[in-house]
Amino acid sequence: MGGLLGPDFPGDIGLAVSGGGDSMAMLTLAHNWTRVWGVRLWVVTIDHGLRRESATEAAMVAQECAALGWPHATVKWHWDGSGNLQDAARQARLDLIDRWRGVLRHVLMAHTKDDLSETFLMRFKRGSGVDGLSAMRDRREIHGAGSAAALEENEFLGELPPQSGFREAREMQSDSFEVLRPCLSMRREDLRHYLTVLKTPWAEDPSNLDPKYERVRVRQSLPDLDRLGLSVDLIAETAKRLRRAQEALQQRAVQVWRDIGHEGRTEYARTGDILLTRSGFDGVERETQLRLLAAGLQYVSSAPYRPRAEPLEALLDRLLGGGGGTLHGCECRAEKEQLRIFREEKPLKNLTSPDPQHGFWDQRWRIPAPLPDGAQIRNLGDEGWRLIENKRDTAIPYHAARSLPAVWKGDVLLACDAFGVGPGGGLALWPHGRAGHSFARFLLSH
Structure with a gap:
């Protein structure tokens, strides 16, 4: 102790x-x-x-x-x-x-x-x-x-x-x-x-x-x-040595992340995406590529466990080839200059906040203030994308915007913080968006 x-x-x-x-x-x-x-x-x-x-x-x-x-x-x-x-x-x-x-x-x-x-x-x-x-x-x-x-x-x-x-x-x-x-x-x-x-x-x-x-x-x-x-003692000692190796690999991944990555945000709010510069990512050793990709998928989806090795390797190969795919509740795409890891829209289709007054949506988005009567949290989707007037002024592409949280009252879009729609302050990242819960810290603890 x-x-x-x-x-x-x-x-x-x-x-x-x-x-x-x-x-x-x-x-x-x-x-x-x-x-x-x-x-x-x-x-x-x-x-x-x-x-x-x-x-x-x-x-x-x-x-x-x-x-x-x-x-x-x-x-x-x-x-x-x-x-x-x-x-x-x-x-x-x-x-x-x-x-x-x-x-x-x-x-x-x-x-x-x-x-x-x-x-x-x-x-x-x-x-x-x-x-x-x-x-x-x-x-x-x-x-x-x-x-x-x-x-x-x-x-x-x-x-x-x-x-x-x-x-x-x-x-x-x-x-x-x-x-x-x-x-x-x-x-x-x-x-x-x-x-x-x-x-x-x-x-x-x-x-x-x-x-x-x-x-x-x-x-x-x-x-x-x-x-x-x-023996049990020998196995335990081997596991401890591998722990030291893991810690070194984690430190390497954090170093690379700080050089080539950033968490998505607009001038209004966070988007919850993980972005990696393609030119920098392509030149990194494969172990670090896999570590960044696995952590990004787990971070964005709020999943308790890492994705399995075989589908993770396959997804990495597709990204390095300029493609993309879905895994672990996320979608990944190779855009012109960066790789983007964002929440897959499909699991969010019918997801609403269980407690609109003090609840949480998709585990990582917290509602700090009471919502208007009859309002609920849903993903932005195609319907919301059509209603956003300033969508060309932000860096959020269509494929990533659809999974963003928004405040709805029926078919009326009341707020979407990432696009600056509504009064603001309606949503905040949970739990990774809080001070001290950066992706770099997540890399060191997972």
Whole structure:
């Protein structure tokens, strides 16, 4: 913890504790550490409701926190059945922690050296490159996915961290928080031995023994790999070396970005596009080209993950040949002097703001002021393009303009900030358009 946050520790820190052996050990270790440093802990358990035992396990964590003297909250999640369950649960966990944390800036998670090694092997099997095989960071910044709304009373049970100034703190400081992983150098078996000695309870998730899950199969193969000399420690050290290589490649990409790239904007507002000078981009080594393209696609689409390697390589080849294509919710085009990465229009066709008063549109566009009655956010589209009178005076081409957000009331275009239509101030980039959330910073953190 000294290496992660010291020497001036924050007064309050969050912990995500599921009730499993790793997280219960982290809770106990943190409890003993705070007695020396005077840090207050706030504990959260995300109950995904996917197993009948989950509520009992959350209650066990709450009981242990009460015995240790720390406030605890159980936050419930209900899967809507869409998408991949594990991906949905992982993203929901981060979103709910973001809403639970109030003004806390740091949340501990109990990933171990075993988790690191298992992830390495799973990604190695998929043919991942340097980024996929790099060790997970012991600290990672998580940017808000567009929802800064505090939890409702029916969404949690227990006590929340300080919520006063919840929205104001995020407006003035940052919408992001940091995940800290203080147990990455520890083995799972050592943490369970620690719990056994201290007679601390923990719960065993039966799915951790179910071979239908890839991670379980990898975990069960580790003893065989160890006999071949491929130990968990060796795998973890290899992943750390690849992390250093990744950091060097990230720095190179940032340097190139600052030389040949910029974020799209007009004299009125940001457009959210990523623009790269073709003459400069063509002369850059392929690894950096792929890194800039992948980050640009993820940045513009607000996707949680990078695009897969094979379609990314194919798209790069088309761009270098003067063409373009769609990928990861974005469209890319080789224009006369620059490459443009912009939001694909098709996914936005029927997308409107879920909360027109204080809502978000397409995850990255925030509405800071109440909209007029009956108004909503939609993309500009062909209809809006026809209504823009000064479209030839800006640098926004037709193919990129159609996906821009606009304020509509029926068929009447009330505002489109990028073209200076309307009173202005109606829309602001979320989250990357805020101070400190530039594309260069995004390159360094993804």
